[in-house]
Amino acid sequence: MALIQYEVIGQVGLITINRPEALNAINKAVLLELNEVLDRVDLENTRCLVITGAGEKAFIAGADVAEMSDMEESEARIFSETGNALFRKIETFPLPVIAAINGYALGGGNELALSCDIRICSENAVFSQPEAGLGITPGFGGTQRLARVIGSTSKAKELLFTCRNVKAEEALQIGLVSAVYPRDDLLVEALKMADRIAGNAPIAIRTIKCAMNEGLDMPIADAIQHEVDLFSTCFSTEDQKEGMQAFLEKRKEKVFKNK
Secondary structure (H helix, E strand, O other): OOOEEEEEEOOEEEEEEOOHHHOOOEOHHHHHHHHHHHHHOOOOOOOEEEEEEOOOOEEEEOEOHHHHOOOOHHHHHHHHHHHHHHHHHHHOOOOOEEEEEOOEEEOHHHHHHHHOOEEEEEOOOEEEOOHHHHOOOOOOOHHHHHHHHHOOHHHHHHHHHHOOOEEHHHHHHOOOOOEEEOHHHHHHHHHHHHHHHHOOOHHHHHHHHHHHHHHOOOOHHHHHHHHHHHHHHHHHOHHHHHHHHHHHOOOOOOOOOOO
16 A cells, blocks of 8 residues: 555554655545555454654644645545544554654644554654644544543643644653654664563453543443453453463463463
8 A cells, every 4th residue: 555554563563654745644545545454454463553654754744734625514524534433443443552653743643643542752753733723623533632641621722722832842741642762763662662562461451451441431430340340351361371370480481372
């Protein structure tokens, strides 16, 4: 596929948005191809995904304004619904997804990053939701996920209303990302993190993601019960037996079979 590159490195899938000439801006074709790539991921043998952007300047510099500028209301609705469905698919994907943000993450780029489980960035990363300056609202979940991710409605509204840029260090400070690395080290660190995740029991990792994603929208009593239910199911897996036996035998080597 021309616009999305997919590479499997061990047990990690690396997805690269490949429109460097347009700073990897999201258009309809990018959404279509990214959705198709996600459908092709081998869930049995792949343990983690990393999403990044091609080139040295941008993760994703927003949605393609040239494509959006002539949209009618009905077309804009379809575009927003398509993007939101895809980003929700990433958010609820069975595998952990790491966003390796190498430069600009503006508008739809920041919204894609927000749909990932973990966000790390390069020192030259810049985040923004510039939509209000274009006469529109965020259309791919920015008005909903930003406050949830950073834990502050006030700060989220400030960023959405002012459209100002947030540089890497501030992004780390407000919890938008969990780590900042030199640009040349970012992908190495992302893959290292993905490898570490891949070394743990995949059913347990998927269950943790499910527990957090679903539980955070529940009352605490219901969420705790949900955790109890999911915790219990782990004891019917071969991976639980292997993990605990390895601990008792004091051996570092573990063979998790995703069963």
